Amino acid sequence: HFYKRLYQGPSLCQMSDNLSRSYIGSVVLGLALAGGAGLCLYLLMRKEEDWEGEVQGGVTSRQVAIDVKIPRDMVGVVIGRQGSNIREIQAKTETRIHFRDELETEQFRVACIRGLPDDAQLAEILIHQTISQQPRVETLTMYVPGRAVGRIIGRGGESVKEIQRVSRCKVDIDRGALGEGMEKKIVLKGASDQISMAKQLIEDKVKEEDMMRSSVGGRQARIKYKEPLFLNYDQDEPEEQTSLQGDQEELKPTGSDNCMEVFVSAISTPGAFWVQKIGPKSVDLDKLTQTMTEYYKDEANQKYHQTTSVSTGDIVACRFSSEDSFYRAKVVAVKEDSYDASKSTVDLDFVDYGDYEEKSINEIYELRTDFLKLKFQAIQCSLAHLKASPGPEWSATACDQFEDLTHCAMWKVVWAKVVEYQPSGVPCVELIDTNHAGGDRNIGHELVKQGLAEWEEGDDDVVVDTVTVTRDN
Numbered sequence: 001h002f003y004k005r006l007y008q009g010p011s012l013c014q015m016s017d018n019l020s021r022s023y024i025g026s027v028v029l030g031l032a033l034a035g036g037a038g039l040c041l042y043l044l045m046r047k048e049e050d051w052e053g054e055v056q057g058g059v060t061s062r063q064v065a066i067d068v069k070i071p072r073d074m075v076g077v078v079i080g081r082q083g084s085n086i087r088e089i090q091a092k093t094e095t096r097i098h099f100r101d102e103l104e105t106e107q108f109r110v111a112c113i114r115g116l117p118d119d120a121q122l123a124e125i126l127i128h129q130t131i132s133q134q135p136r137v138e139t140l141t142m143y144v145p146g147r148a149v150g151r152i153i154g155r156g157g158e159s160v161k162e163i164q165r166v167s168r169c170k171v172d173i174d175r176g177a178l179g180e181g182m183e184k185k186i187v188l189k190g191a192s193d194q195i196s197m198a199k200q201l202i203e204d205k206v207k208e209e210d211m212m213r214s215s216v217g218g219r220q221a222r223i224k225y226k227e228p229l230f231l232n233y234d235q236d237e238p239e240e241q242t243s244l245q246g247d248q249e250e251l252k253p254t255g256s257d258n259c260m261e262v263f264v265s266a267i268s269t270p271g272a273f274w275v276q277k278i279g280p281k282s283v284d285l286d287k288l289t290q291t292m293t294e295y296y297k298d299e300a301n302q303k304y305h306q307t308t309s310v311s312t313g314d315i316v317a318c319r320f321s322s323e324d325s326f327y328r329a330k331v332v333a334v335k336e337d338s339y340d341a342s343k344s345t346v347d348l349d350f351v352d353y354g355d356y357e358e359k360s361i362n363e364i365y366e367l368r369t370d371f372l373k374l375k376f377q378a379i380q381c382s383l384a385h386l387k388a389s390p391g392p393e394w395s396a397t398a399c400d401q402f403e404d405l406t407h408c409a410m411w412k413v414v415w416a417k418v419v420e421y422q423p424s425g426v427p428c429v430e431l432i433d434t435n436h437a438g439g440d441r442n443i444g445h446e447l448v449k450q451g452l453a454e455w456e457e458g459d460d461d462v463v464v465d466t467v468t469v470t471r472d473n
Contacts, residue, residue, distance in 0.1 A: 064117050064120050066121070067112055068113060068124050070108060071108060073137070078127055092126065094115060095120055096115065097111055135190075137189060140188045142186050146182050152206070169197065171198055172187040246375070251275070259432075261278040264409075264414060265355075266378065270399070271383065273354070273406070274378040276377050289326070305365035311331065319363065343360070344360075345359065348364070351377075353377075380426050381427050382428050386447065398452035407435065416429045416430070417429055
């Protein structure tokens with residue numbers, strides 16, 4: 001009834017006509033205002049005390065906001081693929097997480113977590129755990145011999161891509177041109193174990209390159225001759241063959257692009273030159289040369305294998321020029337001295353290099369049968385689509401320039417792309433120089449540019465696709 005009577009205030013006011021309305025009104029208004037303000041202040045203070053007590057007791061239900069700094073390179077890890085990781089953290093902790101773009105810096109982005117105190121703290125812990133569980137990205141700078149860069153990169157960047165795929169390490173090779181004998185800088189980025197694996201794979205490539213060069217690096221430049229002697233005898237004549245014939249290595253690429261790494265080992269002309277395939281057989285050839293040299297240097301073995309007569313097609317052992325090493329060679333011609341057989345001479349083609357040399361019969365030795373297990377490594381080739389200019393024969397200048405462009409007998413890698421095969425089986429190839437400072441270049445195209453060669457009729461458009469081959473690093 002108190003409230004009912006209170007709301008009947010207007011009737012009471014009518015009974016107090018003798019009182020001053022202005023005085024009573026002012027007093028009532030002041031009391032009302034003072035009472036209301038006090039009540040509000042009391043309630044606010046009470047809520048603050050209750051809040052502090054609840055926080056200290058761990059029972060508050062009031063939400064909080066926590067800002068977490070996240071390194072920029074870790075933001076993607078925290079978010080996860082299509083936001084999967086951050087959604088999982090939100091679901092586990094019943095919080096909401098968003099990024100505050102206005103607080104981000106060059107090094108950090110700021111994630112704001114909203115939720116109950118315990119939930120927000122748990123979400124913060126999960127974010128820090130996600131970051132700490134990621135392997136730390138390190139950087140290693142290493143230097144490799146310039147001669148090995150082609151092998152490390154590979155054709156079209158295939159080798160370096162494989163290194164990155166296996167090691168999961170980013171490999172950045174300096175693209176700057178360096179002079180002969182200088183080193184290339186390679187920067188590796190990744191976790192410690194990833195860098196270690198990439199470094200080992202790169203060092204293995206360098207060792208492979210060194211092994212290819214180890215036994216042949218000291219050989220002199222190949223002797224050029226006008227007529228390739230391999231073409232001067234008929235290999236199909238059975239009466240000329242002996243039991244020591246051996247097998248010839250072939251240039252038959254297995255890849256769809258018909259390309260292979262080779263050394264140009266000897267040159268007659270751009271239409272007749274010899275290459276060696278680069279690979280395990282190159283190492284086998286080095287080992288064979290070493291074994292043969294150790295064997296035939298022994299005077300007793302020389303005396304045992306000394307020969308006084310040979311036939312065309314025989315495979316023999318002998319030194320090359322003034323070198324100490326012994327190599328396999330095929331007899332292509334015999335020049336007998338009717339007065340003194342010991343003064344007879346033989347023309348030899350070195351079957352693993354393509355060289356030609358004339359030797360006294362006293363300088364050659366019978367070849368042990370087991371030294372024929374490795375196929376003959378020198379493969380005769382011809383430049384595709386080209387002919388001499390002005391022709392019909394290749395000029396000495398063209399041969400000399402071709403020798404320089406192919407790095408003949410310098411044991412630098414070039415790429416050979418098989419275009420077709422002649423009826424005799426000789427492969428016609430395009431040669432790509434990967435050692436040129438300005439990028440890969442087509443050697444045949446270079447000869448045409450210099451006026452030393454011209455395209456065969458109907459092949460004027462060949463250069464469209466083969467002017468240069470740009471390596472994708």
